[in-house]
């Protein structure tokens with residue numbers, strides 16, 4: 001029996017391993033060329049491929065990707081148990097270990113090749129400066145951050161007043177959020193053809209519990225191209241998370257790039273909640289940057305925050321922070337530590353050298369854009 005399995009493994013692995021190694025090297029070679037990625041892949045191949053997957057999975061009301069991930073998890077656990085049983089039974093013979101190692105290597109190469117061809121190549125697109133037609137962007141200065149903060153505080157106060165006097169913001173239904181997100185991207189696409197266009201569908205994730213423990217608010221599935229968001233998030237956060245995930249779907253793999261286009265889409269929306277969500281997101285980042293960089297601001301933070309920020313806005317922010325605080329348990333904190341470290345490695349391996357901090361790089365682009373717009377007005 002064991003000899004039969006060994007022969008089958010040999011035939012399978014020896015004939016395919018070489019092929020998959022060659023293919024993986026070729027795909028890696030292509031991923032290193034920004035010209036290839038931007039000209040051929042991002043603008044031509046990706047929109048068609050993504051459109052086909054959206055046609056295939058978009059109409060299904062639940063996330064197929066979530067189900068695939070769950071099934072894959074149980075399949076891998078089952079396979080792992082089987083493999084351990086098999087190895088123990090055959091006294092861990094080195095010849096078996098070698099063949100099983102080859103089978104695993106082929107599987108890993110297959111996943112890598114599919115991931116890269118399906119979406120991963122987009123990690124090496126041209127810079128945001130080139131996409132936006134900007135010259136070099138310099139880091140935001142403390143003075144600029146203060147000036148932008150003043151404007152944002154005004155904008156969020158006005159928007160919040162228009163959103164009604166309910167202390168807890170009303171959550172729109174899912175369909176409404178999706179329609180508004182697509183409308184926001186409709187107008188943005190005319191300005192930025194670098195965004196692939198498709199009628200996006202965003203689905204509430206079935207993995208809400210996992211999101212709570214791992215600490216994600218939404219995610220894009222690079223294998224099915226579905227965008228999933230945790231529907232349980234507070235109303236204020238939903239639009240910016242949805243527009244962020246759609247940006248991934250439209251061909252922006254980088255986290256800051258996705259946040260930037262998500263912000264642009266949400267702030268140009270006709271829907272007040274989308275605009276409020278976008279500006280609140282930016283205000284968070286500006287506050288955080290000032291807190292880190294300006295000692296005087298840091299020392300007076302609590303007093304200034306209470307005096308300057310509208311009470312309804314403060315209540316929304318408090319609810320947002322409480323949402324995540326209430327989810328924290330001893331179990332979730334160590335699971336989150338592991339998942340953060342894993343995700344950090346994933347981001348760095350895909351060229352996002354800033355790792356998790358790359359989520360915040362778009363602040364400098366937002367300040368640069370804001371200064372340019374002000375310059376045009378004056």
Ligand SMILES: [Zn+2]
Pocket residue numbers: 244245248255258
């Ligand atoms: Zn993202």
